[in-house]
Amino acid sequence: MGTNRAADLKVLRAKEWDGWWDHLIRAFGGGPTSPEERELDRSVTEFDRSLAAWDGDECVGTAGAFSFRLTVPGGASVPAAGVTMVSVAATHRRRGVLTSMMRRQLEDVRALGEPLAVLTASEPAIYGRFGYGAGSFQMHAEIDTSRVTLAVPAGTEDVRLRYRAPLDALAECEAVYAALVPLRPGMLARRPGWERMGLIDPESKREGASALQCVVAERAGEVTGYTRFRTKLGWGPGGHDGTVTVNELNALDPESEAALWRFLFGIDLMTTVIARGRPVDDTWQYQVSDIRRCRPRVRDDCYVRLVDVGEALAARTYQAPVDVVLDVEDAFCPWNSGRWRLSGDPKGASCERTSNPADLALSVRELGASYLGGVPLLTLARAGRVRELRTGALAEASVAFGSPVPPWLPHGF
Structure with a gap:
């Protein structure tokens, strides 16, 4: 594939699974897998949510998602795409293959009405640029x-x-x-x-x-x-x-x-x-x-990405009353960018577009990190990743976003 030639990105077909899977295993070091593991991995693959990048008849990239439900603060079970099986052939680096798969995948997640995407990262440095923040630890x-x-x-x-x-x-x-x-x-x-x-x-x-x-x-x-x-x-x-x-x-x-x-x-x-x-x-x-x-x-463990900021923030509850306007930056999913008014308490929440002045400014990555209640907004602010625009808003929001029980992802995917 030439430098200027884009990979051909398609939904995976069942007959292509073996080659797709073999590419994935090679990309992750080529370790042996048992027939039992292979059969089970195939049985849980959601083919309509799996992507393959092709250079001619050669698979050079993979990405998939599982249709999960994730517990959020307050106990609600929220639809979430479990991003998985992401790889790019070592021969096809720096050609936009990963970016094209991540963009297509998040657009598909949005179309399915899932407000969240989550993943576990083999290389944590990769996913911040796509809006994922480390939201739970193990x-x-x-x-x-x-x-x-x-x-x-x-x-x-x-x-x-x-x-x-x-x-x-x-x-x-x-x-x-x-x-x-x-x-x-x-x-x-x-x-x-x-x-x-x-x-x-x-x-x-x-x-x-x-x-x-x-x-x-x-x-x-x-x-x-x-x-x-x-x-x-x-x-x-x-x-x-x-x-x-x-x-x-x-x-x-x-x-x-x-x-x-x-x-x-x-x-x-x-x-x-x-x-x-x-x-x-x-x-x-x-x-x-x-x-x-x-x-x-x-x-670090679970990385969280808000695919629909309004729906995601309204899906959870808040451990103290909060009423703040968030100025959200999201270059990768521009439909999230702009100001959102979040009003919530332990009983429920709403989050809607607003033209009111912003109280806090942050990117969608910081929202992902803080979403499950395990990473305080105050800590992210001290790290220079959240800006307070109204005095007192940071402390108010940081307390509200917290969780009395730390988040935990019980198993990988």
Whole structure:
């Protein structure tokens, strides 16, 4: 393809999926995928929302989206495009392929009436120019359970734990997950088929660890929590040195959650618990005897893009009354640019076009970062990314946009 020749951008057809997918895998390093993973990924692909960029008969770019519903502050479940499978062939860089796919995709999202788009970024530097802001974060930890103890709340002893085959316990575990979705911003309602993603367990990905295991927590005969994990036995000069890797842990009450963590801390022959992708407010942090030996660290996770500023801001509630005019800059989706009056409180909100003077000036990227309530507007202002035009408006809006529960994306896509 010559420098001045644009890629031919088309909606993916089912018969093209294998080549499209092979291109994507190569762009992400070419690691092996099992037949089980490949089949499941194909089964959840939404072909009418998947784009392929072609240079003749060669696929040189991919982009897709899933039709998700995302919990926002206040508990509403809002339609959101889950942007995924984005890649450009290394032979076709700097030719506008990515920009053309991102522009077409956001136009399609708008046409479908979805006010939000979200993604997880393999390279965070890419997506800011398309209006995405880091709106939620996740915690990773490596807990030295040979030296860290856990103080659990009263009532934990009333919780019964049982091993269950992961597939056999799937329905009960999904019921727990579904009950938690409305309670935290950033959580995704599972679409049909997505419940299987947590059970993918090819031996090639275990790195010497066990097959996937599942333990459920029960109270009064009802499943109130679960964890899925792997164990890997190791030996060192001092004896056993095994590792527990936690894939998922969800619970409906503090006692069930504590019982599951205590179980993971106490598995025989294991001295380390590795937990990735956890909420930044995970309660075990405040129950351990030595947080430093848990080595917690935080990284970016869900990137949020307001596709329709008015609808998105009206879809959530605000934890304090707010009445501000926002002057929004959005060069990539110009239909969002201009002044919007946001009026809201804990019961609801409206957001409409206005000619009134602006109180705050910011880009759509900052709105995305603050939208789920995890990044204060005050912090963004101190970073030089939000300007206060009316004294007091920044503090008012920053408090209102917050969330009492930090946002969390429970799984990638």
